[in-house]
Amino acid sequence: MVQVTFINNPVTLVGNEVKVGDQAPDFTVLAPDLSEKTLHDFDGKIRLISVVPSLDTGVCDAQTRRFNEAASELGNDVVILTISCDLPFAQKRWCGTNGIENIHTLSDHRATSFGDAYGVHMKELRLLARSIFIVDQVGKIAYVEYVSEGTNHPDYEGALAAVKELTK
Template sequence: MTTFIGKEVTLIGPRLQVGDQAPNFILTANDLSVKSLKDFGRKKKVISVVPSIDTGICDSQTRRFNQELTADQDTVVITVSVDLPFAQKRWCAAAGLEGAETLSDYYDHAFGKAYGLLMREWNLLARAVFVLDAANRITYLEYLDNVNEHPNYEAALEAVRQL
């Protein structure tokens, strides 16, 4: 069962597993270009999924992964939400993270459906973290049962270090 602001929500899509090939995606970048998983090449990837980047936990989650991992040239942090690209760009500028990869699933929610994260009741994404190896195989994941909690940062960061 997954909850958001104290109420049970229905997640649309399959629940992925460690060892699965991560589904490709087409998402909108801050400059309104489209990006796919393939655009990030053979880097290790942390896909950090948040309901809305401009809220407390989502802000902390985005900052933490970007601050911890930006020095690693072989790793990219991709933050995904349904926030409009304009809002994501504004947040990045205000947070001093202009180089952060924030991508929007606002258009058709295809990412949320493919990753099992679209909350039917809200049309927002549930909180989750996926660590992918260079071949886009999922090596770590965390679907949070309570969307209003922080992910296990240390476990995700350790999963990246192990790659």
């Protein structure tokens, strides 16, 4: 079982840990226009799923900006999804204010469907634990990082290298 802290306090993660080689669990989240999105909406693409507690915090902001910048270099076979429990309206405002145009921001606020499916729903906070998942073109988990302390940065270069390996 994954152990995670948030501001150095242990949190309880709801859901099941996913591992490399697993079939990626489906989920239902909301796009900024309130339409429902699922993992299958992006079938056939390599999906880098960047999970953040809230876009309006320093590390989450940096993480989202880093992957937005990388998106244009990864080609049309790759899609980057940033998922948080922020309201869809707040995500849309944040992206507009910050010029974020190369990724999809998705809200897990309504039902924590993603958080529960990937084992990143922090029960005490009703936020998602910082993590990265890469799902290959056929729906298998190809990379997983559960960041052990929620205020730390993920391994950006490791995740991007894993994506690039899948595009070869």
